Amino acid sequence: QKEVEQDPGPLSVPEGAIVSLNCTYSNSAFQYFMWYRQYSRKGPELLMYTYSSGNKEDGRFTAQVDKSSKYISLFIRDSQPSDSATYLCAMSVNNAGNMLTFGGGTRLMVKP
Amino acid sequence: NAGVTQTPKFRILKIGQSMTLQCAQDMNHNYMYWYRQDPGMGLKLIYYSVGAGITDKGEVPNGYNVSRSTTEDFPLRLELAAPSQTSVYFCASSYYGIQDTQYFGPGTRLTVL
Numbered sequence: 001q002k003e004v005e006q007d008p009g010p011l012s013v014p015e016g017a018i019v020s021l022n023c024t025y026s027n028s029a030f031q032y033f034m035w036y037r038q039y040s041r042k043g044p045e046l047l048m049y050t051y052s053s054g055n056k057e058d059g060r061f062t063a064q065v066d067k068s069s070k071y072i073s074l075f076i077r078d079s080q081p082s083d084s085a086t087y088l089c090a091m092s093v094n095n096a097g098n099m100l101t102f103g104g105g106t107r108l109m110v111k112p
Numbered sequence: 113n114a115g116v117t118q119t120p121k122f123r124i125l126k127i128g129q130s131m132t133l134q135c136a137q138d139m140n141h142n143y144m145y146w147y148r149q150d151p152g153m154g155l156k157l158i159y160y161s162v163g164a165g166i167t168d169k170g171e172v173p174n175g176y177n178v179s180r181s182t183t184e185d186f187p188l189r190l191e192l193a194a195p196s197q198t199s200v201y202f203c204a205s206s207y208y209g210i211q212d213t214q215y216f217g218p219g220t221r222l223t224v225l
Contacts, residue, residue, distance in 0.1 A: 008152050043116075043202050043216025044155070088154060099170065100214075102154030 006103035019076040023089035030091040116217035135203030144186040
């Protein structure tokens with residue numbers, strides 16, 4: 001079993017839809033949670049960073065962490081074709097270490 | 113700023129050959145990282161460095177070596193290339209550790225035949 005699981009997709013939605021992307025994990029010691037967006041043939045870029053449980057909002061993006069269920073989510077409101085990319089979740093035990101554990105990524109396609 | 117640059121963009125190697133993947137950053141970041149990304153497997157950390165002269169192993173270091181003689185450069189050396197090293201390699205940097213934003217380079221696509 002992988003330490004961090006993501007549905008690979010592809011997830012296809014119409015423009016304007018609300019998108020929900022999710023990761024489950026097995027290591028209860030994870031405390032730092034990130035979402036990266038990766039366009040085709042490009043390096044990942046950090047979208048959201050959260051610590052412990054709760055919600056964090058940034059424009060059309062909301063990151064949600066439920067540590068009791070070992071489940072994190074990224075919601076995208078009013079999705080746009082430019083949101084079409086692969087979304088990777090990543091997490092870490094602490095911020096003093098340097099080891100991020102990544103999920104395999106979910107490919108999202110937003111159709112105009 | 114150019115950010116994080118990687119060369120080459122693509123490379124085909126024969127089994128047993130060696131090569132160095134170059135990575136440079138111009139943001140004066142202390143931390144630098146090398147990842148590999150296999151299809152559907154996310155990114156796995158190969159090596160990282162917290163400053164010039166200091167390197168440490170990540171999750172999958174076997175078959176690779178690194179050095180960090182300057183703040184700007186962090187080359188990754190592949191010795192005796194094997195088909196299992198076929199992957200996309202990303203270099204990244206950050207000012208602090210992982211609590212800081214990591215900036216990724218565009219990647220090097222390596223095929224070992």
